[in-house]
Amino acid sequence: MVDSEQKQLVLILARAFASNLSTPTLLADARGYLVFYNEAAEGVVGRRFSETGEMPLDDWIGAFEPRTASGEPLPAEREPARFALDERRPAHLSFVVTSTDGVEREVEVSAFPLFAHTEEFVGIIVMFWRR
Amino acid sequence: MASVSLKIWGCRGSVPTPGSQTAGYGGNTSCVEVLLDDETALVLDAGTGIRALGLDLVGRGVRHINLFLTHLHLDHLEGLRFFAPLWNPQVSLDIWGPRSQVLSLRDRILRSFSPPLFPLDFRDVPAKVTFHDLPAEPWQTHGGLSLVSDLVLHPGPTLGFRVESNGSSVAYLPDHEPALAGIDGRSLDWLSAGAIARGVDVVLHDAQYTEDEYGKKIGWGHSSVADAVAFSRAVGAGRLVLFHHEPDHSDRELEALEQRARELAAAAVEAPVLAREGMVLDLC
Numbered sequence: 205m206v207d208s209e210q211k212q213l214v215l216i217l218a219r220a221f222a223s224n225l226s227t228p229t230l231l232a233d234a235r236g237y238l239v240f241y242n243e244a245a246e247g248v249v250g251r252r253f254s255e256t257g258e259m260p261l262d263d264w265i266g267a268f269e270p271r272t273a274s275g276e277p278l279p280a281e282r283e284p285a286r287f288a289l290d291e292r293r294p295a296h297l298s299f300v301v302t303s304t305d306g307v308e309r310e311v312e313v314s315a316f317p318l319f320a321h322t323e324e325f326v327g328i329i330v331m332f333w334r335r
Numbered sequence: 336m337a338s339v340s341l342k343i344w345g346c347r348g349s350v351p352t353p354g355s356q357t358a359g360y361g362g363n364t365s366c367v368e369v370l371l372d373d374e375t376a377l378v379l380d381a382g383t384g385i386r387a388l389g390l391d392l393v394g395r396g397v398r399h400i401n402l403f404l405t406h407l408h409l410d411h412l413e414g415l416r417f418f419a420p421l422w423n424p425q426v427s428l429d430i431w432g433p434r435s436q437v438l439s440l441r442d443r444i445l446r447s448f449s450p451p452l453f454p455l456d457f458r459d460v461p462a463k464v465t466f467h468d469l470p471a472e473p474w475q476t477h478g479g480l481s482l483v484s485d486l487v488l489h490p491g492p493t494l495g496f497r498v499e500s501n502g503s504s505v506a507y508l509p510d511h512e513p514a515l516a517g518i519d520g521r522s523l524d525w526l527s528a529g530a531i532a533r534g535v536d537v538v539l540h541d542a543q544y545t546e547d548e549y550g551k552k553i554g555w556g557h558s559s560v561a562d563a564v565a566f567s568r569a570v571g572a573g574r575l576v577l578f579h580h581e582p583d584h585s586d587r588e589l590e591a592l593e594q595r596a597r598e599l600a601a602a603a604v605e606a607p608v609l610a611r612e613g614m615v616l617d618l619c
Binding site for chain 1 (some may be wrong): 434436485486487492515523524525526527529530541550
């Protein structure tokens with residue numbers, strides 16, 4: 205294995221895939237760090253990835269104040285990306301966020317774990333849609 | 336502890352190409368020997384070039400061989416069955432290479448060692464063979480040479496290797512298409528094989544296609560000469576050795592490719608060169 209700074213090949217491939225998608229998509233590594241989101245996602249969150257940089261995914265998501273349709277704060281363990289990271293299983297949920305431009309948006313989020321080999325968890329890929 | 340020296344026994348891509356049009360750079364497929372000071376051998380890939388290497392190792396009385404396979408496409412494996420040390424019961428052969436998502440290296444290789452692809456089964460092999468799945472922790476010789484592997488962009492599980500000794504280093508990336516995920520503008524952590532090749536003295540890199548040819552073969556797993564130069568520049572390699580020659584390219588066409596690489600790499604530390612059978616690279 206090479207030093208830990210090198211992204212795992214599955215993440216490199218996933219980034220290339222996401223870069224060519226019009227569906228908002230983000231990637232987090234096995235540590236739970238946001239490592240990339242695509243241009244389509246930039247349009248939804250209102251900030252370029254180059255401005256955001258790598259950061260803990262929980263911190264990034266928390267900034268959007270995720271909440272249920274009735275306005276209750278969304279427990280972290282129900283948030284699909286957190287669930288996929290913790291449980292290493294796919295998850296899907298609709299909830300409400302506030303974008304950096306201050307606009308409230310309802311989004312649908314699907315998160316999938318990425319395994320290079322059966323026991324080699326390398327991160328998650330998250331796709332989301334405005335409802 | 337010696338510096339790294341390599342000998343190229345095969346540098347053709349995809350399929351062997353014997354004949355007068357390819358005699359200058361050679362028609363055997365990928366095989367590179369890392370020259371060691373002791374009575375062991377370190378070999379990278381088992382293309383058809385390994386047949387002549389095997390005869391040479393027999394002549395040198397080498398009894399312990401470490402063979403590292405980048406992947407199991409036939410042009411990197413087909414010489415193994417005709418590797419003379421394999422048929423010597425006094426030889427121990429450690430084979431290192433990538434497992435797949437579901438099969439071990441051993442199970443994958445044994446497929447090519449059975450009918451109808453080959454008349455004999457692997458259990459008929461007299462040498463003492465041990466298989467090792469990669470990537471794994473860095474491998475080291477008693478003499479201080481180290482080899483590091485990592486998965487790289489090419490169809491199917493494929494590795495690149497970095498060999499270091501006494502401050503000199505070489506990266507071996509015979510089958511690699513980094514452009515598929517981007518080269519220019521990528522930080523090294525997002526560049527396929529970025530860590531393997533970072534700052535090496537020499538990178539042996541896939542340069543199978545002209546730029547026009549690559550446009551028709553994107554996703555096939557190989558690089559254009561321009562992408563090979565871009566990769567070499569991105570990782571800060573001291574010298575680029577163009578490897579995995581397209582089987583349809585004659586010696587004359589390869590030399591045109593080399594000239595193109597030199598134009599593109601005008602500011603490089605050393606001008607790119609074509610890999611050639613019999614070439615020895617001394618990284619001292």
